[in-house]
Amino acid sequence: MLMMGGNQSRGAPVLDEEVSFDHFQILRAIGKGSFGKVCIVQKRDSMKMYAMKYMNKQKCIERDEVRNVLRELQVMQRLEHPFLVNLWFSFQDEEDLFMVVDLLLGGDLRFHLQQNVRFKEQTIQLYICELALALDYLQRSHIIHRDIKPDNILLDEHGHVHITDFNVATVLKDSETASSMAGTKPYMAPEVFRSFVDGGVGYSYAVDWWALGVTAYELLHGSRPFEIRSSTAAAEALHIIHRQHLRFSSVCSRATLDLIRSLLSRDPSSRPSRLSDVQASPYLTDVDWDAVLQKSVPPGFVPHKGRLNCDPTFELEEMILESRPLHKKKKRLAKSRDKRSTPLPMHMQSSLDSLTEDFIAFNREKMKQRLVSDSPDVQLMTAANKHHDGQNNNNNNIILTTGSSSELH
Template identity: 65%
Template sequence: MRKSRNMGANHSHKTPVFDENEDVNFDHFQILRAIGKGSFGKVCIVQKRDTKKMYAMKYMNKQKCIERDEVRNVFRELQIMQRLEHPFLVNLWYSFQDEEDMFMVVDLLLGGDLRYHLQQNVHFNEEAVKLYVCELALALDYLQRYNIIHRDIKPDNILLDEHGHVHITDFNIATVVKDSEKATSMAGTKPYMAPELFQTFLEGGPGYSYPVDWWSLGITSYELLRGWLLVKEPECRPSNLKDIQNSPYLADVNWDAVLEKNLPPAFVPNQKGRLNCDPTFELEEMILESKPLHKKKKRLAKNKSKDSGKESSPLNGHLQQCLETVHNDFTIFNREKFRKSRAEDGQTSKIENETCSQMHEKTQDGQNNNVLEPFYTSVPS
């Protein structure tokens, strides 16, 4: 291990002179202190001996990279970062190697990453997040113009400078696509990954492109505003009305007014001659559907006439049994009669309790599906 004098405690004030034609190497930098550690790389603050400028230096052990099949990612990150320079990126300044390590010297951002500040319970207000979104949007647009998908936008990879501006870092899993090409590999951090990325991996979809970064930006901005992400464990997330009503964000809501529909919605759909639905649904029903609903009456009458006077062909016995069970168990309901009966009998609570009890008995643990289960498990699709 290097002695303390080599870590910056006692160094010569004489500025060294390096040959301009010499490649920058490890000797050109003074190591000051470590500030980060990853799975196969570390980050430290360095000062360039001749210019006295401060940087962050990431160094990655070659053997570990090889053992973990990460060399390709390191090379790709270098190739990508060499092409880029933007006010809201962590820009690469130098890269070099020795027998043990590969080195990347980049902008030094001393404001910490947004994950750190979230863990410190920093509250980001809407004004702050709005500026972050604007700055990050400019950076993502710049990357898109260079055909780059970052694929790992999240608070951990967004660093603040001393003035509080944001900078995107870590291009380790970034990829380059050209023209109409799509990326297809599974890459990213799951809570921030867009749906089409999962679809591509699980269902063999058409691939994904730049929009996945904008999805991640949306998730990140939500997390910054709320202070947390979507929570998997049911016991750790809001699970009833009281939890929602106790949220500070909804502290000023008049819930009685909400129930009575006395609060005017911010958006009112246009009702002038419009159904506010996609007209292709109706066209598909009329043109493509083999048994369209609007011809059901005529179709059933025709089938009934065709079958009259002759014995109909028997259905599969098990299928027939299931159909009969569904027919017998189906609940017929008429709200007008229900309301009239309730008003006449004055037994609102009794009727409601009986109805809820019956529904609970039928739906508890999916019991209402049991009659069909043998059919779906025994009849091939």
């Protein structure tokens, strides 16, 4: 593995101080978006591996993405689920905003589709179940993801799915609906286009279940059910959805096709849009949902462990083409602090100041540590130990075994 950072050093867990860039060892670049990049990092104290997404502040402002970035942070800080890519830390420096999340080395489903992987029906069944559990959790948290697609579904090393990228997610209160056209057009539900074209009544959580149907269809057939592209106008996309006949493969069971067909119902009121609706499908009657949630059902497709399941050119670009490479950040910032930098235009400086002030730092490690220390069982053990020490004059240490994240909630 190509090392992009300095020497590794291990110390005490960073709990009482703010987490910063210096607490991570940069290992390699694995992806990039329009204004953000992703690399593999290792936390120096715990030696745990994570994925770190970093976004240049000025580019966020220039591309009017600040609101989306802050909203994504706000959403991710309140979520934790076995089938999501969970946020662990967020912090900032003069140049960038950082989000440190679960590291999933199995690649995204788009990558595997491009590698001509043919997913078996049983594998797709498990994906639908795992994603349905994640969407149900989001719905109970009043969140619409709005961009469910193969690109935003990552596999862990065992082949389980995890939803990522909450950049266009939105939070609904009570019975309100959303109205803006957000997401990726080939995966948008008809009511999203309708809301944009004629005002409509807005849309709700059912749009994510439509996108699940499109994704399942694509995994099954290797192509999407509707010929809609990013350049397709909203009115035309709506026309295509309502006029184009769905064609299904004859190699799959009738129950599978019926489930996907129901997820692709044009009428959101008749579309499965909650976990109980999907569980009622004849296709899934034999599913042990508790076992699925515990990840005890083995996936039919396991990503290749001997290679990086992403485009290797990301790393070359970071090392060769990037004018401000991440692994040279510490020296670069030290130099810029020593020098008098050229003042930024007033509007840019004002926007940067606002972004710096509005950004919320986050440390899930610290949050979990507090949950454990505030637990009545832990307090009782501590009190008992103190009492025991007082009687016997011993300095016995209490060993606390913390459970998994699901056990803490």
